[in-house]
Amino acid sequence: MPDAMPPRAVPAPNLDFRDFVRPGDFVVLGQSCAEPVTLTQRLLADRADLGGITCFIGIPAGETVKPEHADHIRFVSYCGTGSNRALAAAGALEVYPGHYSTLPEFVSRADVVLVQCAPPDARGCYSLGLADDYLTAAIDSARVVVAEVNDQVPVTPGARHLTDRDIDIVIRTSRPVAESPAAPPTPETTAIGAFVASIVPDGATLQFGIGSVPEAVLGALGVRNDLGIHSGILTDAAVELIDKGVVTNVRKTTDRGVSVAAVLIGTRRLFEHVHRNPAVSLRPITYTHDPERLAAQHRFVAINSAVEVDLTGQVNAEVAGGRYVGAVGGGGEFLRAAARSNGGLPIIALPSTAGSRSRIVDRLSGPVSIARSDAGIVVTEFGIADLRGLPLTERRERMLAIAHPDQRDVLRAMASNW
Incomplete structure (x- = not known):
C-alpha cells in the first residue's frame, strides 16, 4: 500500500472554509476543552459565504458561538449548558433529545469534522488528547477532517490517534487550551x-x-x-x-x-x-x-x-x-x-x-x-x-x-x- 499523502497544511489566517464546505453540510465540532477554537472562529467568520450549514456543538467551554451566528448557521446540540443557554433562549438552538450513547450514530452523518489534536509523535500519530467521545464516529464517516494541531494539547493515553490518512487539512497553532473551571461550592x-x-x-x-x-x-x-x-x-x-x-x-x-x-x-x-x-x-x-x-x-x-x-x-x-x-x-x-x-x-x-x-x-x-x-x-x-x-x-x-x-x-x- 502506498504511503498516505500528508494532509494539506494551511496557515490559519489563510484557511477558507469555502474551499471544502458545501451548502447544506453537517459540520461536527469537538466540545468543551476539546473545541478547536481557531477553526470555530474561522468557520463563524466565513458563515455568510457557506450556503447554509448545520453545526453540531456540544458542551461549550467558552462563548465562541453566539446567537447572532445563527443568521447563516443552524445549530444543533444535545445540551443547553453554558453559552448554549443564550442560543436556546434566542430560539437559535435545536435540541437532540437522545441518550448520550446514541450520539455516535447521530454524528455519523457528518460531512465535515473540526478537531483539535496534539502534534504528531515519532510514529506520525496525532492524539485527540482532550476528547474522544463522539468524535471517533464523526471522523470515520466525514468527507473532510480538519485538524487544529495545537502544541499545548496533552497526549492522553487511550485517546484516538489520527494519522495522515485520517486528516485532510491541518492548521498549526500554539494557544492555551480552553479551560472550564468548577463553580465554587455553596x-x-x-x-x-x-x-x-x-x-x-x-x-x-x-x-x-x-x-x-x-x-x-x-x-x-x-x-x-x-x-x-x-x-x-x-x-x-x-x-x-x-x-x-x-x-x-x-x-x-x-x-x-x-x-x-x-x-x-x-x-x-x-x-x-x-x-x-x-x-x-x-x-x-x-x-x-x-x-x-x-x-x-x-x-x-x-x-x-x-x-x-x-x-x-x-x-x-x-x-x-x-x-x-x-x-x-x-x-x-x-x-x-x-x-x-x-x-x-x-x-x-x-x-x-x-x-x-x-x-x-x-x-x-x-x-x-x-x-x-x-x-x-x-x-x-x-x-x-x-x-x-x-x-x-x-x-x-x-x-x-x-x-x-x-x-x-x-x-x-x-x-x-x-
Whole structure:
C-alpha cells in the first residue's frame, strides 16, 4: 500500500472554509476543552459565504458561538449548558433529545469534522488528547477532517490517534487550551456532597456528571479508599482524589488501575495530569457508555444532577423555567447500569430549591428525562430518599422529607395520587 499523502497544511489566517464546505453540510465540532477554537472562529467568520450549514456543538467551554451566528448557521446540540443557554433562549438552538450513547450514530452523518489534536509523535500519530467521545464516529464517516494541531494539547493515553490518512487539512497553532473551571461550592452543595459521600462504599467505581453538585460530591469523598473512575468526563475534582490516593482503580472489574473517561473538562491541572499518564484512558462513547461494561463494574455508583424531581421519582434534567438548560445526557443509562451492578448506587443529587422555587415538585414543569421506573436514590441538602423497591405512597413520603421545610406542606397538599 502506498504511503498516505500528508494532509494539506494551511496557515490559519489563510484557511477558507469555502474551499471544502458545501451548502447544506453537517459540520461536527469537538466540545468543551476539546473545541478547536481557531477553526470555530474561522468557520463563524466565513458563515455568510457557506450556503447554509448545520453545526453540531456540544458542551461549550467558552462563548465562541453566539446567537447572532445563527443568521447563516443552524445549530444543533444535545445540551443547553453554558453559552448554549443564550442560543436556546434566542430560539437559535435545536435540541437532540437522545441518550448520550446514541450520539455516535447521530454524528455519523457528518460531512465535515473540526478537531483539535496534539502534534504528531515519532510514529506520525496525532492524539485527540482532550476528547474522544463522539468524535471517533464523526471522523470515520466525514468527507473532510480538519485538524487544529495545537502544541499545548496533552497526549492522553487511550485517546484516538489520527494519522495522515485520517486528516485532510491541518492548521498549526500554539494557544492555551480552553479551560472550564468548577463553580465554587455553596452551603447547599457541600451538604449534598456530605450526604452522598456517606453512602458511597470503599472500592466503588464512580461515574459523575457535570456541574457543581457532582463536583461537591467528589470533594467530599476524601475519606474513602480505593475508589475507581469510569465516567463520561474527567475533572479537576477527580484529579484531586487521584492525587490524594483516594482513587486507585485497583478494585475495578475492567480497566483495573486506570481512570476511564470520554472527555476532559477542567483546567490546566487536569491537562497536565493526563499528559502521557498510563493511569488514564480516554475512550469513545461506545466504550464509556456501554451498558454491559458499566453494569459489570463492582459497586458502580452513578452520581448525576437534575433540574427537578417529582414526588414519584421522575426526573427532569433538561428544562427550567421553560428554557432548555440541561440534557438527557447519559444520566438514565448510568442509573440503570448502577441499579444492575453488584453493590451499585443510582444517585440523583440536587439542591431542594432554586431561589424560592422548589426543585422537589408534585408535577414536573419539563420533560421526563428519566422515568420513575428507573428511580433510585435522591439526595438534597436535607437528606437521602432511597426510592428503590417502594410503591408510590412511600416514595412521596420520602421525597417530602428531603424537600425544603418551607415547601413540604404545599407539596403535601398538592400531591397527586399517581
